[in-house]
Amino acid sequence: MNSLKHNQAVDELNSSDPAVRVKALRFIKNNIIGNKTKKDLYIQLNVIPKLVKFLKSKDTVDSQVQIQAAIVLGSFAYGGEENVTEIAKHDAIKPLLECISLQNDPRLIEAAARALKAIYKCPTADKNDIFADHHLRDLITLLNPDSLHPKTDRERIASVHTAELAATIIARCCDTNEQQIQIASAGAFPALVKLLTCGFSKAQEAALDALAYLCRENPEFGKAIVETKSETSDSPVKIMLNLIQDKSSTMRLIAAKCLTHLSRANAIGEYSNDITLIVLPTLVKLLDEKGPVREEAPHVLAYLIRDNEELQKAACDSDAVPKLADFVTHVVDQESSYYDPVGDGDKLKENALMALAAISSLTDDGRKLVVEAKIIPHIVAAMSHRSYGIRAAACQCTRSLSRSINILRTSLVDAGVATPLFKLLSDESTDVQATACATLCNLVLDFSPMKKTIMELGGIEKLVELVRSPDNTLRLNAIWALKNLVYQAESDVKEAVMKVLTYQTMENLISDQEIVEVQEQALNLLRNLACTKPIDIEEVFKGLSENKLMNIIENKLCWWNENEEIIKQVLYVINNIASGYERHKTAIMNRPTILTRILNYMGHDNPEIRVIAVWVLINLLWTEDKSASSQVRVQKLRDLGFEDKVKNMTNDENLDVRERVKTVLNQFSQV
Amino acid sequence: MPVFSNPVIPATTSTINNNSLPDKCMCVDGVCRDPSHKHYAEQQKKQQEQLRQQQLLQKRKRRLSLTTEISSVRLLPTTTCSLYSGSKFRGEQRSGRSSYDVSVHIQHVDLSESFLCGYLHIQGLTEDYPELTTFFEAEIIGRKYSFLTKKWDADDKVDIQHWTRFPAFRPLKSHMKNDGFVYDFHNKDFIFMRWKEHFLVPDHRVRTINGASFAGFYYICYQLSTGMITGFYFHKSSERFQELKLRHCPDNNSFPSFEFR
Numbered sequence: 001m002n003s004l005k006h007n008q009a010v011d012e013l014n015s016s017d018p019a020v021r022v023k024a025l026r027f028i029k030n031n032i033i034g035n036k037t038k039k040d041l042y043i044q045l046n047v048i049p050k051l052v053k054f055l056k057s058k059d060t061v062d063s064q065v066q067i068q069a070a071i072v073l074g075s076f077a078y079g080g081e082e083n084v085t086e087i088a089k090h091d092a093i094k095p096l097l098e099c100i101s102l103q104n105d106p107r108l109i110e111a112a113a114r115a116l117k118a119i120y121k122c123p124t125a126d127k128n129d130i131f132a133d134h135h136l137r138d139l140i141t142l143l144n145p146d147s148l149h150p151k152t153d154r155e156r157i158a159s160v161h162t163a164e165l166a167a168t169i170i171a172r173c174c175d176t177n178e179q180q181i182q183i184a185s186a187g188a189f190p191a192l193v194k195l196l197t198c199g200f201s202k203a204q205e206a207a208l209d210a211l212a213y214l215c216r217e218n219p220e221f222g223k224a225i226v227e228t229k230s231e232t233s234d235s236p237v238k239i240m241l242n243l244i245q246d247k248s249s250t251m252r253l254i255a256a257k258c259l260t261h262l263s264r265a266n267a268i269g270e271y272s273n274d275i276t277l278i279v280l281p282t283l284v285k286l287l288d289e290k291g292p293v294r295e296e297a298p299h300v301l302a303y304l305i306r307d308n309e310e311l312q313k314a315a316c317d318s319d320a321v322p323k324l325a326d327f328v329t330h331v332v333d334q335e336s337s338y339y340d341p342v343g344d345g346d347k348l349k350e351n352a353l354m355a356l357a358a359i360s361s362l363t364d365d366g367r368k369l370v371v372e373a374k375i376i377p378h379i380v381a382a383m384s385h386r387s388y389g390i391r392a393a394a395c396q397c398t399r400s401l402s403r404s405i406n407i408l409r410t411s412l413v414d415a416g417v418a419t420p421l422f423k424l425l426s427d428e429s430t431d432v433q434a435t436a437c438a439t440l441c442n443l444v445l446d447f448s449p450m451k452k453t454i455m456e457l458g459g460i461e462k463l464v465e466l467v468r469s470p471d472n473t474l475r476l477n478a479i480w481a482l483k484n485l486v487y488q489a490e491s492d493v494k495e496a497v498m499k500v501l502t503y504q505t506m507e508n509l510i511s512d513q514e515i516v517e518v519q520e521q522a523l524n525l526l527r528n529l530a531c532t533k534p535i536d537i538e539e540v541f542k543g544l545s546e547n548k549l550m551n552i553i554e555n556k557l558c559w560w561n562e563n564e565e566i567i568k569q570v571l572y573v574i575n576n577i578a579s580g581y582e583r584h585k586t587a588i589m590n591r592p593t594i595l596t597r598i599l600n601y602m603g604h605d606n607p608e609i610r611v612i613a614v615w616v617l618i619n620l621l622w623t624e625d626k627s628a629s630s631q632v633r634v635q636k637l638r639d640l641g642f643e644d645k646v647k648n649m650t651n652d653e654n655l656d657v658r659e660r661v662k663t664v665l666n667q668f669s670q671v
Numbered sequence: 672m673p674v675f676s677n678p679v680i681p682a683t684t685s686t687i688n689n690n691s692l693p694d695k696c697m698c699v700d701g702v703c704r705d706p707s708h709k710h711y712a713e714q715q716k717k718q719q720e721q722l723r724q725q726q727l728l729q730k731r732k733r734r735l736s737l738t739t740e741i742s743s744v745r746l747l748p749t750t751t752c753s754l755y756s757g758s759k760f761r762g763e764q765r766s767g768r769s770s771y772d773v774s775v776h777i778q779h780v781d782l783s784e785s786f787l788c789g790y791l792h793i794q795g796l797t798e799d800y801p802e803l804t805t806f807f808e809a810e811i812i813g814r815k816y817s818f819l820t821k822k823w824d825a826d827d828k829v830d831i832q833h834w835t836r837f838p839a840f841r842p843l844k845s846h847m848k849n850d851g852f853v854y855d856f857h858n859k860d861f862i863f864m865r866w867k868e869h870f871l872v873p874d875h876r877v878r879t880i881n882g883a884s885f886a887g888f889y890y891i892c893y894q895l896s897t898g899m900i901t902g903f904y905f906h907k908s909s910e911r912f913q914e915l916k917l918r919h920c921p922d923n924n925s926f927p928s929f930e931f932r
């Protein structure tokens with residue numbers, strides 16, 4: 001390569017004559033735009049520090065040097081993640097942010113904003129700087145094109161373009177709740193809502209995008225956006241419902257996304273008909289588009305219908321499933337992509353799998369449609385895809401399907417899903433491991449024909465390894481799977497699990513410091529272990545020691561615990577122990593604190609908790625013979641006030657409770 | 672402009688000041704700028720580690736992504752009396768003068784979805800299969816499923832003929848065809864269902880069995896207070912009103928549980 005002239009250009013950047021520097025910068029700019037090799041070459045020639053120096057130099061009368069430097073940096077940033085890392089390494093972000101200050105040349109502001117947009121597109125870019133000093137205020141000021149005082153038409157268009165860039169930067173800096181709060185506090189909502197009606201499509205799209213990310217998973221901000229006054233007579237939601245009918249498919253997609261985020265944030269409950277009748281069908285229709293729009297539409301669709309049974313049903317009634325299934329089966333177009341300029345349909349496939357997972361997550365109708373689309377072999381193949389996103393999405397899809405025993409016993413076992421899924425428990429990506437483990441929870445159940453395969457592959461050892469993970473999701477999913485695995489299991493399976501897991505680890509999980517769900521699952525494991533046969537209960541007594549076991553129970557009940565799921569699990573543990581031998585019952589009877597708590601829970605608001613509490617009593621009152629110890633037990637329970645309590649429950653509003661109360665009263669009357 | 676409580680300012684951990692690049696190493700405040708100096712490499716490494724930790728933290732905060740969690744709704748089992756996962760019923764099915772031992776093993780109950788499913792074991796039906804096991808799914812009559820079947824070759828007339836065999840149904844008969852009539856089974860002593868067998872267990876690929884068929888379905892009535900299940904089999908070309916009678920078998924009063932993830 002003839003690098004002489006390039007070296008010369010770099011040398012000229014050191015010239016004391018601004019005109020020479022500008023000329024060199026223009027030369028570099030023209031060379032690198034759209035040319036990856038040249039970008040790399042100049043980065044190797046170490047131009048970035050020079051550009052940063054130019055950006056910082058305030059003494060130039062003419063801002064051309066700064067403008068050209070910003071443009072060149074922007075061009076580097078568009079070259080991809082590595083370049084952005086390089087730019088960040090040379091501390092270029094801060095000076096670029098200084099350039100967007102209103103007192104600067106509008107052309108410099110525009111060039112710097114464009115560079116920042118490219119930098120923040122990169123998911124690993126550090127976003128802290130933008131929240132420092134006055135930068136957020138500067139950005140929000142730029143959302144109003146008039147603040148640059150454009151005089152000519154050309155300037156007017158440029159200022160709208162700058163507003164668009166500012167909105168896009170904002171949209172890309174709302175990853176966390178803290179970031180959302182700071183952007184909103186700087187006054188983003190009124191400015192963005194105003195931009196929604198500016199009449200320039202690209203700026204309107206950017207404003208919608210920013211609003212969408214500002215209210216993502218944030219009900220407070222969803223409401224704030226909906227209540228923001230617009231300058232027209234229409235409310236922001238009405239404006240969005242107008243934009244969703246736009247002729248541009250990009251506009252329709254982003255409007256649908258914004259309304260989706262508002263809906264997920266419970267901010268537009270009164271528009272639920274519009275969500276079902278306009279937003280959902282729009283998204284399904286967008287699946288017929290091409291390129292980035294088609295690629296992102298399934299992702300928005302998945303998010304919209306996630307956890308919402310009604311919308312999942314509506315999606316089933318549309319023709320979404322066959323269209324999405326088609327992407328999973330046939331996609332490999334070479335169109336450029338919104339996320340990845342050299343995308344090859346990976347993202348589309350991932351998003352389509354995700355949308356299918358969402359559609360089939362809660363209803364059997366959805367699952368049947370996915371099975372009928374005959375894509376399960378493709379889902380299984382996708383588990384070995386090179387893209388981690390696709391592997392994770394394939395797991396999600398399998399997870400949704402495996403919630404049906406019918407499908408577990410037929411299509412999934414036919415497709416041989418167990419072995420490829422099991423491999424993903426050791427995936428290099430924690431996200432994939434976590435989703436694979438969630439899916440495995442359903443495959444190790446008593447009625448799953450794949451339980452045996454997974455155990456033969458070393459499932460217990462692997463799950464115990466994952467249960468020790470510091471990653472919360474992974475730990476939760478692993479303990480969940482172990483709990484499911486010992487559900488209705490034979491004694492030898494229980495023993496095999498506990499040999500690897502150890503009672504000590506189970507005890508630690510029962511008091512997990514990070515998430516209460518892990519505690520709940522570990523208690524459920526204990527419940528399943530101490531179950532069915534008295535010898536299984538005996539095993540738990542041996543493993544933990546009676547004293548420790550009773551202490552665990554007492555701690556969980558006495559600690560001011562309002563988590564109903566925890567209460568239920570502890571009560572079931574007690575119940576199952578009470579179903580055992582005389583000495584198991586005695587262990588509970590020896591703990592007055594536990595007995596008092598059971599008595600209290602008979603008056604709990606939740607009927608399910610009342611039923612279990614009464615069940616415990618049934619088991620404690622159970623007598624195989626008229627032995628002296630059982631007589632003592634009944635008398636003691638009577639003295640503690642259990643009989644009186646139960647007599648007051650004969651008119652309980654819940655039928656299950658009333659039925660069990662009958663049993664107890666019958667038991668008392670027989671002694 | 673809404674008021675927000677406690678805006679949290681993320682700590683900027685960067686210790687690097689933004690002065691222009693110095694010409695030689697100035698290890699001031701622990702910051703080194705000279706690539707040739709030994710401190711530089713150490714510092715770069717430290718910075719990268721810091722950045723990595725930060726990104727990890729951000730990633731953790733963002734963990735609620737569709738990639739890891741497509742559904743956050745818990746599928747907690749919703750059960751009632753003897754309708755729970757693992758519950759067993761035993762009894763017989765009468766066909767003409769013969770009767771066969773039948774047992775039912777409930778695998779999963781989800782009342783909130785008006786759903787349950789399980790295995791149905793029938794003894795001595797054919798010589799090839801001394802015991803036949805089928806997997807069935809139930810539609811529980813309620814918010815989701817009406818008394819009117821509208822499928823499986825059962826018209827309204829067939830529905831009435833079968834449902835009215837259950838004394839508990841008779842008071843409901845006049846409402847049955849009313850639009851919008853929903854039988855709310857919650858807190859009621861009687862639960863009505865349709866049980867449809869789907870395939871054989873363990874081998875679901877076996878499609879035909881000599882001398883047996885599971886092409887039809889059962890009309891079912893379950894009574895909570897007694898734990899009794901009564902049913903009538905219907906198939907357009909089978910003998911009518913074959914009666915199923917099952918009684919709940921109490922287990923040892925201990926209850927394991929699972930939950931789909």
